Amino acid sequence: xxxxxxxxxxxxxxxxxxxxxxxxxxxxxxxxxxxxxxxxxxxxxxxxxxxxxxxxxxxxxxxxxxxxxxxxxxxxxxxxxxxxxxxxxxxxxxxxxxxxxxxxxxxxxxxxxxxxxxxxxxxxxxxxxxxxxxxxxxxxxxxxxxxxxxxxxxxxxxxxxxxxxxxxxxxxxxxxxxxxxxxxxxxxxxxxxxxxxxxxxxxxxxxxxxxxxxxxxxxxxxxxxxxxxxxxxxxxxxxxxxxxxxxxxxxxxxxxxxxxxxxxxxxxxxxxxxxxxxxxxx
Numbered sequence: 001x002x003x004x005x006x007x008x009x010x011x012x013x014x015x016x017x018x019x020x021x022x023x024x025x026x027x028x029x030x031x032x033x034x035x036x037x038x039x040x041x042x043x044x045x046x047x048x049x050x051x052x053x054x055x056x057x058x059x060x061x062x063x064x065x066x067x068x069x070x071x072x073x074x075x076x077x078x079x080x081x082x083x084x085x086x087x088x089x090x091x092x093x094x095x096x097x098x099x100x101x102x103x104x105x106x107x108x109x110x111x112x113x114x115x116x117x118x119x120x121x122x123x124x125x126x127x128x129x130x131x132x133x134x135x136x137x138x139x140x141x142x143x144x145x146x147x148x149x150x151x152x153x154x155x156x157x158x159x160x161x162x163x164x165x166x167x168x169x170x171x172x173x174x175x176x177x178x179x180x181x182x183x184x185x186x187x188x189x190x191x192x193x194x195x196x197x198x199x200x201x202x203x204x205x206x207x208x209x210x211x212x213x214x215x216x217x218x219x220x221x222x223x224x225x226x227x228x229x230x231x232x233x234x235x236x237x238x239x240x241x242x243x244x245x246x247x248x249x250x251x252x253x254x255x256x257x258x259x260x261x262x263x264x265x266x267x268x269x270x271x272x273x274x275x276x277x278x279x280x281x282x
Contacts, residue, residue, distance in 0.1 A: 006030050009059045011075060015049075016074045022049060022065045030055035034090040039065050050094055052087050062087055066098060107204035109174035110157040113149070115119065116171075117156060120146045127165035132278050133201035136183050147197045149179050149215070152226050160215065162197065178217060178222040186210035193224050193232060193255065194239040194273060202277040203239055217241070217251035221258050228259040241272040247273075 010028040016022060020046060022042035032054045036047035053061035062083060064071035073083065083091070121141035126147045128135055138145045139159070147156035151168075158174035160181070170176060183204045193212040194200050200213040214223035220238060227236060240252025240267045249265060256263040266276035 006022050008053050009055045009058075010053065013053050013059075013061045013063075014074060016167045017051070017063045017072070020072055021068065021070050022063055022072075024049055024051065024063075028053060030061075031058075032086075034094050039063050039067070041132060042067060045061050048050070050091075052090060059089070060145065062091065064091075066158060068139075094188055105173035106157065106175045109171045110155065113171055114156050116141060116145065117148055125162075126168060127140050127162050128198070128201070130164070130166075131198035131201070133205060133274070136201050136204065137181060145197075147181050147213070149174075149176070149181050150229070151175060151179050159276075160197070170215075177219060178226050179215070180223045180226065181213040181215070182267055183209065183213065184208075184210040186227075186231065189235060191227055191234045191236050192239050193220060193227065193236060194271065195220065195241055195251075196274070198274045199239065199241070200274045202274040217243075218250045219249050220255040224255040224259045224261065228261075240262040240265050241267050242266045 006017050010030050014024060014028055019244060024037045026037040028051070030053040032052065032260055034050060034052050037048055037049040039049040042048050049063065050066070050068045051061060051063040059076035061074045089247065097280050114136055117139070118199045120141040122135065124135060125138070125145040128138065137233070144161040144163055147160040147162065148156055149160060150155045157179055158176055162168050181200070185202050188209055190209045191212065192202055192203050192207060192209050193214055195214055195217055199214050200211040204211045205255055212223055214220045224236060224238065236259050236268055238252040238256045238261060240263055241248030243249065252263040252265065266273055268276065
């Protein structure tokens, strides 16, 4: 009877977390101890989810997904449940542990990035030729175009590898949020910020202004905030992508508002600035 009761509690807790966007793929354990778990949609082998689930007394629990930031509490009775001192202590200890683990991954990846960057060589690459841009700050390693990625202290912390077909990947475990790649001198009065490297290369070639490559739409605002701290008097212009989904436009507007800057978008839906500027040169 007790095992059935525990199973019901675990199922109800799982369903509540899933309804709020956190789907645990590992079996849940209702023992009052903090557990780490893989979450559906995350990379295989990761454990970016955490939870604490009590089955005795007043069955209750807490859960969090570190990637999305989604977290919440649950109580079988349906009433709002306050975290106990013991739960808070476990959560804080796990937070510190996660930060240390992440920093270790970032440090290891940064060392690898520096080693691979040193082995990479200047040269032409089919992707750059296809995009009709010069190599600028890129290098070539094996069959891939390599883009250097720096943090706020200008330390090399990550690399982006771009294949001839345009497929892209980053170093596993490396830091990306708030990081960037720079094309041209950044000391001028105007600074452009965009998503992709080819877009940044086109913008630099046509404007002459320094360009920050944020690497994706989600990093536009974090990268822009870093640039505002580093260059407080510069005019910042977010050169967004005109996505059919609307993601690029929303991200560009949010980034511009966050740093008191401006934003520009290509006139044609589905275009980025590499598309638009390359078409002008036809």
